[in-house]
Amino acid sequence: MNRVLACLGLVCTILAAPAHASGMADRIQVGDPHVRLAPPGARATAAFMALQNDGEQPAHLVSAASDAARIVELHDHINDGGVMRMRQVKEIAVPAKGETLLKPGSYHIMLIDMKAPLKEGDHVVITLGFSDGSHKAIHATVRKPAGGAPMRHMGH
């Protein structure tokens, strides 16, 4: 119940402050955005990054778009007793003064049906859309991952 009220409060806050100059996009720092180099024949690949929220309010990533792919979706993985279930999600929350990682086996941005095969070192522009309507364009580098390495996401 409290959570519902808190959510309502948040929605009201968002609705009460439309088209604010400093939207969520401005308060989100994006760390190490990269796209996994897709193996030949793969139809889809994933973009990973760290989303850090400097704001006092939670932020919600609700969309991603890119010219590099025909379909771009927000996804999550659920590890259901060893079975990995990948699902599209409506939003990815970034807690106030907190961080959410988009990383292998977890949240990621799916790039489906690439318009041209991506090469190592390419830069992919991805526009992140937030629940308050603000946007942020980021440049993600295509790279061959050094394994799953969820702990090695920052800096290198």
Next chain:
Amino acid sequence: MRTWLIALNLLLAAAIVGATFFWHPAPPPALVLAPAPTGGDFELDGPQGPVALRDFRGKLVLVQFGYTYCPDICPTALMEIAQAFAELTPDELARVQALFVSVDPERDDVARLREYTAFFHPNILGLTGPLPRIREAAARFGAVFSRQDDASAGGYVIDHSALTYVIDAEGKLVAALPHATPARLLAQEIRNHLPPPRKETP
């Protein structure tokens, strides 16, 4: 008569004490787990024709189920396997084989799988076949998969168990490693089960 009553009382007392000490209510019926998968032989199609697990007797084999449209889980697993292989000596590597079994025969043919697995490591062989045979192979290892048509606008995805199965040189399933087991641990596990090097004949 009195002695008889005392004896009866003593007997009853003993019965009560005995019951308290020795009677335990029956435990609730235990849930019966499905028998642990034991692995076993399977025969599927590789780039050069039929491939059976028994073809690799004498080698340690890693079996990974997945599909090439899988954007994250399968590349992560295969990348870890490739890195583990990179940590092995050439002599150790010669006694190891990985098999990537597609659970998506509708979209993965052997040519596509060959191109896909070569991206990761030459010691990974992609296999496919008719769905019933893939199901049978998966069942031997306790692997499961199920097609999901509504998970993404980009076409169906396949939920699948992402364990890496380790099969020793005699064809016995010796380990099932969790998804994204780091390459270093994977390499350790490989070395633990690696068959001894073949004696050189003079």
